[in-house]
């Protein structure tokens with residue numbers, strides 16, 4: 593898989609050289625390119641934004657630099673991902689779908705966003721996904737991009753050492769994960785649930801499933817499909 597990121601803060605992604613993704617890059621499983629949007633400006637001030645048509649506060653990112661930057665990166669097999677508070681929810685299902693794609697290009701917008709014609713133009717030519725990581729306001733797409741890259745990259749074969757560890761996790765099966773415990777069996781007067789010490793694997797599996805359902809009902813009833 594190849595990831596390309598376009599941003600006005602390329603230094604923000606320096607951290608990708610360490611952590612899980614760093615190993616994946618070293619193993620050649622994932623290639624990452626970070627590109628400065630300002631390299632696609634041609635004025636003395638390297639301008640990437642301007643005032644919004646129709647008035648209003650803030651600035652909008654100009655379409656021309658984005659057009660030049662994305663033309664240089666996108667191929668018909670790419671997916672253009674645009675983080676946005678107005679996007680479709682980024683979910684584990686999205687992460688799984690994107691983890692098997694060849695080429696992801698992330699467009700990190702700032703200010704009040706990117707001129708809408710950029711999404712409209714590329715939607716005619718390639719797959720575009722406008723995605724939100726949650727219902728809150730960030731200053732730009734970089735943090736959202738980092739979160740999505742971590743969620744996606746860890747699903748790419750060869751990135752995580754033990755693929756088993758990818759299955760029993762929250763949202764992987766549509767439910768929240770069960771509570772976990774380790775030694776000591778007693779800590780500050782709190783005991784590990786006895787079933788987990790019983791050695792009865794069937795009983796442990798049943799208990800864990802019950803815990804998943806109870807937790808999901810209590811914390812995220814929205815995740816439980818309506819009949």
Ligand SMILES: Nc1ccccc1-c1cnco1
Nearest residue numbers: 675676677724725730732733
């Ligand atoms: N708030 C934002 C501002 C700019 C780019 C993305 C976002 C975003 C993405 N998911 C939630 O918010």
